[in-house]
Amino acid sequence: MIKFQFKGLKLGLLAGFAALAAFGFLAGAVSRTEGVELTQFPASQQMMDDYVGSETCAACHDAQSKTFDRTKHSKLHTLSSWKGKVVGCESCHGPGKAHVEGSGDVSKIISFKNLDSKAASESCLSCHAGKEAHNNFRRGDHWRNNIGCTDCHAAHGPDLSNFSLSSSIRAGGSSAQNPGQAERAMLRASDPQLCVSCHSEVKSQFNKPFRHRVMEGTMNCSDCHNPHGGFESKQTKLSVGADAACIKCHTNKQGPFVFEHGPLKIEGCTACHTPHGSSNPKMLKRRQVRQLCFECHTGIAEELTPQTPSRHNQAQLREQQCTVCHSAIHGSNSSRLFFR
């Protein structure tokens, strides 16, 4: 039988990483295109003369203009708080006069196609950074891995297909006839379809017998994760002040308990559970609960008297079901051994 060689695989992956990095570096150097530096847009008259207005843009960019007209971005000029600010296409793309006079010369305007994700995101963050959900985009995993705003959002409004037919049990994506969050949040696709388009491996976990009903549309990825980053690992959200996201729905696990089970609050729910999905009952990380117990409680000394029949004798089937006795395993208010 051929054994799976993890060590070899690790070296292979590292070699692949290095090769890809080198290739990418070279390819990047060959196809290097300088991006246009983003600038602030002061509303001085001299600068304002360089702006041509969205109507001028629409003369050539008709398709983008039509979808853009349906977005909130296109209506900002109606707000008193936006008086005197640049609105429309040029609020992101910069002044268009030189671009128009240059017969559409793309080097004379900010084109996001020529910007890396972080530079493109800086443009969005100049307005959107102030809100709590977006504040820490620069601290998130997406930022760290160079996934920018425009990788998920369509700033001109999403271009949704008219034709869609989907499963009877899984939530369909947004379409022109079945609009969803993609339409309102200017996403390229609805959550969770958008998320799993990159995180494809979680599809298999959400297909397991025990799972959170994300693909069915009852939950969204963004119920537990903040795609815009944050201070928590895996971009998870906090609930109820500083509790884990799980506690928001699993109310009776929140405590505080008189007798806390240490891992619950300190290590978190994922010490024992697989949140996306599992074949194991209760989405546990192991098939048998006793495995999880033994892997931490190596040696159950407290209750054991060797000369008498032990309560933890693993030769007895009855004793292999830890939570039969320790049924309040998430924490108890009356039993130090989590009996009730």
Place this chain on the structure above:
Amino acid sequence: MIFGKLRSLVLAGAMFKITAIAAASVVWAQAPAPSPGEGSSGDTQITSSVEFGVRGLKVNGDHEKFRSDLNYRSGFRLFDSSILIEDGRKQYRAFDGALIQMSGWGSDPTGSFRLNADRLGLYRLDSSVRRVRYFNNLKNHVPIWSVPVSAGSQHRANTLHHFGDLDLTLFPESDLRLRFGYGFNDTKGPGTNNLRFRSDEFQVDSRIQARADDFRAGIEGKLLGFNLGVLFGHRRFKDRTEFFVSTVNQGNNPAATTASLNTASRRFQVVGATNYGNFFFQRSVKDKLDIGGRFIYSQAESDISESDILTGRVTQTGNIVTHNEILVPGITKRPQARADLGLTLRPVSKIRFSNTFSFDQFSIGGANTFFEFAALTNAAGVPQPSTTTRTYSWRATSLKRFSDLVEADFQVNRSFGFNVGYRYTHRKVAVAARDRNLISGAQTLTANEELENSTHSLIAGAKIKPTSNWSIFMDVERGESDNVFTRLANNDTFNFRVRSRTTIKNVTLNLSAITKDSDNPGTSVPIFNNAGVLLFPATETIANTKSRIFSGDLDWSPTSTFSLNTGYTYIDLRSSVDVLVPIGTPIVASTQFRLGRSEFYIRDSFFFFDVTARPAKRLSVYASYRISDDRGQGDRVIARPEDIITSYPMRSHNPEIKLAVRVSRNVDWNVGYQYNSYRESAFISPFATPVAVFPAQNYNAHMPYTSLRIFFGPKASDR
């Protein structure tokens, strides 16, 4: 239950009222009939598709497992439906856009209703109400004590869970924003659990009843160049779960001399509240420096009142407990403070330096008094001395943790950027316990323990764009991670992840590989018996977990009437941990500890495809197939009583086909069939007495369905 059903009916009624109002609005809105794609200025435009129908259901095999996994029912159901109303009028409009999404109401186990509405400059509303019918009764999880093990679980649940959220932001685009929110969680329904009485365990019925309500209010704005915000919240929760038996229960220990439970009533009364405040700030200085931070303070408290009244027979002596009363009042508190500070400096456009500091601190303090009174008689009914127990317990757990992450990233050019970083964490956990016998006044337990650890790790990542339509993302982490409670030492970790995303014309290909290695060398604590005799010395142990995930996903849409999405994922997880396992009769005469291995394996292949096609103008077809095949531990078997080697070998597959016939401009008739097959292996726990075979919980389910999807709006004919 009646109230639960009423609540569902009320919710469903409200949902359909909204749908009806929207549908009525549709008729009204049809008149102006704005041209598609010309925006909505001056008109109200509605885009909607609502699908409803019926599902049939036939389940062969293990119905309890089917319900635990899927829990579909036959009958009416609402499919994935949505209504988007866009009001383009300049005056007298309640919203610019309102989106209503519904799914799963009726015979599905999960249903959701979401309403998002906004008016530019005035408000934004996001709300949802969701319902989960949770069912769990498995023969291989806490099984009922009988051989063969086939009667189901001792921990069952058949609950109805409603939860929802409403968030309202006033003046969302202005420099001063007000935020209000409300959330609720409500779980109720029957279940079963265990009650421990006189050294035996008894399966008892339970009535689960827990609820939480969450109120939030806050203000955000701009002051002195800073974006500032503060949010206060109050959450109250209560748990009124009850446990009871109504007939004589012999318990899990089948021996004739052991305890029995004649009557039992246990009431938990937990009422608590969490008050919290969240302050954040953020400022960007000349595009060069971004500074952001957050401070959270929360305090959770609960009042506990447990009361038990039990009667039954005492182990071994055969005495009868005529009245056993337990009262446990108590209180708990958990203050917690978190602070986070992030700085990002961009001295030049291509280089960024970041520092992220986080601090977390909480302490959990709880105390109760335990009072137990038992009146006994002997088997002949002669009163025996009663017993009274009165103890006081106090526990405290506190944690202080901080971490700091320093990162630098360099965008070499548009095609290549990389980042490197270093993370340091420090954590201190202290646990203290006091138990006192309130009758004798003796201190029965005094324990103080402190655990402190630090971790260091290096991270690196890169994004490469070899061509404009091909991106490769990769990151790697090498170092340590916290693991104080698990093995008394840090995990040595190595995580690597690479993703590739390529789009060529109408084909998108995703590939990813994720590896995680975790090694945890540790030393077990020496084990003594009650007499102080060393049973097992401190021993070097190792815990090792490796996971490999390879995934590929392809999207192909060659024409506007055909699309294919297919993919494959392979997950290989191997966990092997040294464990000290107590083994006694009948394998060895007296119980002893042995060094064993706890191993767990996943070798799961998952394949799927979804195809959508329109072979004729009035006919659309959807077909999908999903198969998950976990080969688990393969031919590995348990050879020693101290070893625990498990996996969950199973295969499930799920084909579905759906035909949609366009009946008119606004109506499609759908007919479909879905099949679910689930197969698992029987599980035997060797070296256990009695030898039990946990039966395979196989099933297959046939689910035909038919439905009508009604389209409204100017684009209805475009499909």
